[in-house]
Amino acid sequence: xxxxxxxxxxxxxxxxxxxxxxxxxxxxxxxxxxxxxxxxxxxxxxxxxxxxxxxxxxxxxxxxxxxxxxxxxxxxxxxxxxxxxxxxxxxxxxxxxxxxxxxxxxxxxxxxxxxxxxxxxxxxxxxxxxxxxxxxxxxxxxxxxxxxxxxxxxxxxxxxxxxxxxxxxxxxxxxxxxxxxxxxxxxxxxxxxxxxxxxxxxxxxxxxxxxxxxxxxxxxxxxxxxxxxxxxxxxxxxxxxxxxxxxxxxxxxxxxxxxxxxxxxxxxxxxxxxxxxxxxxxxxxxxxxxxxxxxxxxxxxxxxxxxxxxxxxxxxxxxxxxxxxxxxxxxxxxxxxxxxx
Numbered sequence: 212x213x214x215x216x217x218x219x220x221x222x223x224x225x226x227x228x229x230x231x232x233x234x235x236x237x238x239x240x241x242x243x244x245x246x247x248x249x250x251x252x253x254x255x256x257x258x259x260x261x262x263x264x265x266x267x268x269x270x271x272x273x274x275x276x277x278x279x280x281x282x283x284x285x286x287x288x289x290x291x292x293x294x295x296x297x298x299x300x301x302x303x304x305x306x307x308x309x310x311x312x313x314x315x316x317x318x319x320x321x322x323x324x325x326x327x328x329x330x331x332x333x334x335x336x337x338x339x340x341x342x343x344x345x346x347x348x349x350x351x352x353x354x355x356x357x358x359x360x361x362x363x364x365x366x367x368x369x370x371x372x373x374x375x376x377x378x379x380x381x382x383x384x385x386x387x388x389x390x391x392x393x394x395x396x397x398x399x400x401x402x403x404x405x406x407x408x409x410x411x412x413x414x415x416x417x418x419x420x421x422x423x424x425x426x427x428x429x430x431x432x433x434x435x436x437x438x439x440x441x442x443x444x445x446x447x448x449x450x451x452x453x454x455x456x457x458x459x460x461x462x463x464x465x466x467x468x469x470x471x472x473x474x475x476x477x478x479x480x481x482x483x484x485x486x487x488x489x490x491x492x493x494x495x496x497x498x499x500x501x502x503x504x505x506x507x508x509x510x511x512x513x514x515x516x517x518x519x520x521x522x523x524x525x526x527x528x529x530x531x532x533x534x535x536x537x538x539x540x541x542x543x544x545x546x547x548x549x550x551x552x
Contacts, residue, residue: 241345260322276304284464290477295405296368322364332374339381372406375399393442397449505546
């Protein structure tokens with residue numbers, strides 16, 4: 212397997228991923244750097260939470276779990292295509308109500324809950340990456356912590372999906388116990404699928420890769436960890452737990468006939484018309500170009516990534532690569548600020 216790092220003093224976890232063996236003193240220094248950055252980011256997010264109004268989306272995210280508390284069922288009583296993520300929000304809203312929370316101030320309260328979830332995910336990212344690449348782990352964790360799609364500080368199918376997929380990938384790749392790590396990754400992947408059902412394709416792709424490893428010794432040279440039948444079973448079991456709980460909750464209130472009758476109505480939502488994969492890709496490209504006409508920056512970033520990946524001595528030139536990445540990021544930020552309407 213290709214190395215994730217090129218440090219001379221390394222050790223491998225149970226997945227064969229090389230991790231740095233840093234002296235305890237250096238580990239403590241990196242821990243301190245992360246703690247300081249984490250604290251500053253946390254204070255900033257808490258300060259920022261009360262500001263801004265995000266239109267109708269932010270309250271909409273909470274309406275579905277609230278209706279579930281009133282007795283409404285997913286699928287049959289709600290035909291919006293994004294409703295499945297409410298299954299993850301429901302326990303949080305239920306707990307909020309049980310602790311005396313009311314509709315007054317609920318949006319602000321859930322912004323603070325969002326901050327707590329982002330902070331917990333950032334801490335998890337750091338704990339998983341600190342032995343792989345400590346400086347990169349700090350950057351990844353803190354950048355994730357302040358990233359909010361559309362600047363919307365709310366638990367939604369976007370933010371929960373990103374957090375769950377990130378945590379699932381890190382757990383799968385860097386977990387120390389394969390059985391437990393794959394099972395937990397399966398739980399997280401299933402949660403992410405509830406946020407974005409198209410992510411179920413990742414499970415199918417993973418299953419095909421596992422099958423290829425079983426059938427082809429050559430494929431096993433490139434997919435040498437995380438793709439055994441045992442690991443596939445553990446991930447499937449984790450995902451299956453969420454799937455079974457979801458099915459029991461939905462079918463117990465909606466019934467199988469009601470569930471099947473509602474699916475065509477959900478898919479025929481005029482606000483979210485069904486389109487093919489090609490149309491979706493084309494739409495994403497058009498939206499990306501509209502948002503960032505400075506495409507040369509992204510072309511340069513892609514070239515830089517390819518160059519870094521092909522350079523076997525990239526660690527000796529990492530300072531140069533980091534400088535190039537910073538300059539390209541600054542160019543994009545400059546364009547974005549100048550052209551911001």
